[in-house]
Amino acid sequence: MSRPRIVEVRERVLKQNDLVARELRERFQRAGVRVISIVSSPGAGKTTLLESTLTILGRDRRVAALVGDLATENDAMRLKRSGVPVKQITTGTVCHLDASMVATALTDWNLETLDLLFIENVGNLVCPSSYDLGEDLRVVLLSATEGEDKPLKYPTIFNTADIAVITKIDLAAAAEFDRDAAHCNIQAVRPGMRVIEVSSKTQEGMNRWIASLGVLCVR
């Protein structure tokens, strides 16, 4: 009975989100800031990868980050160690960021002073896929400890992302992670998708990851 009503309301919410996301995207383009969002399941290593990334890019780029979580300011505190501006978005019980949350978080930031803005979404492989945040690039993380079948089970998030990053690759052997199967599964749901293997612990793959962000000449 209530299913058609839900679908209708959901469509309206998504349409509203798309309008806000479009405004955001235009704002980002006018300001000349490149925006990269990161999605993954909880604990796949978004914050750790982002901390390394902000530290490396912060040396000669004007970088900032927004970070979403249901609760705690932990991630913002961790990311602030990189020395770049960071703001936490606390969503309460909402399982994803939406464009209006991003717009609100940016109200007192001057985007003209930034080259790059990272947006770390709430840890969730389902809900964030439907919400455009006005980003230029969406990155989906899959950790070696999660198992190689995740692209097949969460195809939508892989389909809406531009780059897949396999994190915690240093744990691949201990976790008996089948790298070939993981790559094969990613290509099965999103043929031609760029895949990068990284370890934030050993820094393996970090240069390739940074290069893939379209930021050239980073030391």
Place this chain on the structure above:
Amino acid sequence: MSRPRIVEVRERVLKQNDLVARELRERFQRAGVRVISIVSSPGAGKTTLLESTLTILGRDRRVAALVGDLATENDAMRLKRSGVPVKQITTGTVCHLDASMVATALTDWNLETLDLLFIENVGNLVCPSSYDLGEDLRVVLLSATEGEDKPLKYPTIFNTADIAVITKIDLAAAAEFDRDAAHCNIQAVRPGMRVIEVSSKTQEGMNRWIASLGVLCVR
């Protein structure tokens, strides 16, 4: 503008779910079947733990499982190796199971022939928390490779669960997982919560896990 409407519709959906869940719970009690649901983020090890559990319990109990995923029948195929009846619920784009999906999946099963029914939810630490499935016991899994801060960041799911299981404990050292901090964080969000550490790989902790299900005298 649309926020109050969404809240209202969401409340109606949850109320509707609670009604179906109550009917399910009464049905389970009449049939004398104990129902245990399992929630976690993607790749935390729900299916692997469940496969071991079904194999052990299936020796002298009448056990079955329902398993939820957005896509694929992979988990049902894996779980069927345990030799017990298993049915896959494929949710499409829905980020959680609800009571009516469970009711529909059970239509052609005779619950009187079962002692235990396991329900593996979609991999998600947010959305499943709001949906009662009529279960007797809700178990939340946290893998050692996800990090010890997850209870603080996803407090609702820990608050609505009865038991926390820390999985992949064999990887704790490799992942530099701080066990004390994890236990401390769980108790911070849910004082007195029962916590069990297991490894489906080495079978460490498996007896304690089985015992915690309230099923005595299992070989």
